[in-house]
Amino acid sequence: MIQEGKVKDKIEEVVTEDIWGSIKKFLDLGFHFGEDQNQIHITIGLLILVIISFLAASFILRWTRMFFTRKMEETDKLKFISVFKFIKYVTYIIVVFATLSFAGINITPFLAASAALLVGLGLALQEFFKDVMGGIFIMVDKSLMVGDIIEVDEKVGRVIDIKLRTSRAITRDDKIIIIPNHMFIEDIIYNYTQNHRTTRESVQVGVAYGSDTQLVKKLLLQAVEKQQGVLKKPQPFVLFQDFGDSALVFNINFFINDSFVDPRIKSEIRFRIDSLFREHRITIPFPQRDVHIYETPSGNTK
Numbered sequence: 001m002i003q004e005g006k007v008k009d010k011i012e013e014v015v016t017e018d019i020w021g022s023i024k025k026f027l028d029l030g031f032h033f034g035e036d037q038n039q040i041h042i043t044i045g046l047l048i049l050v051i052i053s054f055l056a057a058s059f060i061l062r063w064t065r066m067f068f069t070r071k072m073e074e075t076d077k078l079k080f081i082s083v084f085k086f087i088k089y090v091t092y093i094i095v096v097f098a099t100l101s102f103a104g105i106n107i108t109p110f111l112a113a114s115a116a117l118l119v120g121l122g123l124a125l126q127e128f129f130k131d132v133m134g135g136i137f138i139m140v141d142k143s144l145m146v147g148d149i150i151e152v153d154e155k156v157g158r159v160i161d162i163k164l165r166t167s168r169a170i171t172r173d174d175k176i177i178i179i180p181n182h183m184f185i186e187d188i189i190y191n192y193t194q195n196h197r198t199t200r201e202s203v204q205v206g207v208a209y210g211s212d213t214q215l216v217k218k219l220l221l222q223a224v225e226k227q228q229g230v231l232k233k234p235q236p237f238v239l240f241q242d243f244g245d246s247a248l249v250f251n252i253n254f255f256i257n258d259s260f261v262d263p264r265i266k267s268e269i270r271f272r273i274d275s276l277f278r279e280h281r282i283t284i285p286f287p288q289r290d291v292h293i294y295e296t297p298s299g300n301t302k
């Protein structure tokens with residue numbers, strides 16, 4: 001019985017060795033390049049190892065992203081995911097090189113070639129990397145948010161999308177502005193709604209000298225009193241701006257909570273001011289110039 005048990009164990013050991021040997025031979029199948037120490041082996045085992053490493057890295061990255069975004073608002077979550085894509089690509093590159101090194105492949109030549117390639121790409125893609133860094137800074141310090149109203153190159157737009165390299169805004173005439181993100185860290189950008197949604201706007205008008213200034217003030221306040229979109233608080237107010245060359249200059253100041261539509265509101269206020277001034281015989285003058293003609297005495301000069 002003891003002898004039979006030893007024979008049985010020996011048979012199981014041989015079978016196990018044969019199975020592992022077959023598996024090892026299968027995993028070693030592939031292509032072999034180079035000679036001796038510089039030989040490179042691309043085998044089925046290496047490919048399986050790369051796939052498993054990618055799957056493990058993907059699982060860890062997905063879990064990390066879910067962990068950090070679980071309590072974020074939807075807009076912040078979208079921004080974080082955009083930045084996380086960049087981190088994901090870098091992680092995958094590291095996983096590839098780590099797997100190749102673990103498999104016994106000398107990655108020094110690859111690293112040297114990559115360094116030279118990155119230097120060349122860095123010089124050629126300076127603007128691209130500036131845009132990417134700008135996008136990261138925007139998302140981290142929240143200097144720009146989706147829904148903000150900004151002014152870029154004398155164009156006003158509402159931000160509708162913030163990505164890693166560019167941001168998009170829609171203008172008042174429904175055109176899309178694609179803005180490289182480096183502009184937000186290099187140039188002066190007017191953000192109408194960074195602090196709060198309420199902004200102060202104004203309409204300027206001139207009246208003829210001799211007009212009743214108190215009546216003008218009353219009519220200007222009346223012009224914005226029932227205007228849709230103008231806030232009751234803070235209250236509108238009138239400023240006697242200046243004694244102009246041809247007119248007394250007034251500003252009617254008011255507050256709105258959507259700067260994106262302020263041209264329409266201002267237009268309607270101007271229509272109402274014109275109507276009220278006509279009704280009360282307040283004249284809006286046009287520029288005037290006095291021309292003096294002097295006659296020179298005729299005669300011969302010596």
